[in-house]
Amino acid sequence: MxxxxxxxxxxxxxxxxxxxxxxxxxxxxxxxxxxxxxxxxxxxxxxxxxxxxxxxxxxxxxxxxxxxxxxxxxxxxxxxxxxxxxxxxxxxxxxxxxxxxxxxxxxxxxxxxxxxxxxFDEAQARTFVGLLDILATGHGRRDVEYKAETAGARFRWS
Structure with a gap:
């Protein structure tokens, strides 16, 4: 298990x-x-x-x-x-x-x-979200359009 x-x-x-x-x-x-x-x-x-x-x-x-x-x-x-x-x-x-x-x-x-x-503490949260972003953009949606369209829609930390 x-x-x-x-x-x-x-x-x-x-x-x-x-x-x-x-x-x-x-x-x-x-x-x-x-x-x-x-x-x-x-x-x-x-x-x-x-x-x-x-x-x-x-x-x-x-x-x-x-x-x-x-x-x-x-x-x-x-x-x-x-x-x-x-x-x-x-x-x-x-x-x-x-x-x-x-x-x-x-x-x-x-x-x-x-x-x-x-x-998570703030550093862990940033790392976690960053790793999720790498995973999401590394599989499936590799095109530039996706990155450009989502760049401004990232999670706001403050």
Missing amino acids: DDLYAGPTFLIRRAHQIATSVFQEACADLDLTPTQYSLLFVLRHRNPVSQNELGRYACLDRATTSLVVRLLRGRDLIAATDDARDKRKTLLSLTSAGRLLLGRAEQLSTKASRDLLSV
Whole structure:
């Protein structure tokens, strides 16, 4: 059993469970998941975008993006309009309700991140987040676009 519990895939899965739980507890009153939050966050910065672009910016697969977009549209947090330049394309943007919810969620998300990292001292937390960044950018999303798009959205330490 020790081999399982000490393995990186097990530990990362367990850390993901904990991170999701901490976020969902913080945002329980908003009925918002980390994935929904990430799409709203991306839309605020890249508004409007196609569903395909939204999924790429949030590093989500198409099926997950489609499901979450449908849920957010159902809650009137995002709106869809036809692209005037390309009628085959639908553009997604935040609604007023989406902007309002995101504003409330950002403070709670920051608190959740701090709570999650509270098991570390500040130097350990910086190292941990830095190592996660290396792992995330080293696998899957190696393109320059991802690094450029996420560079300004890093966790704020102060």
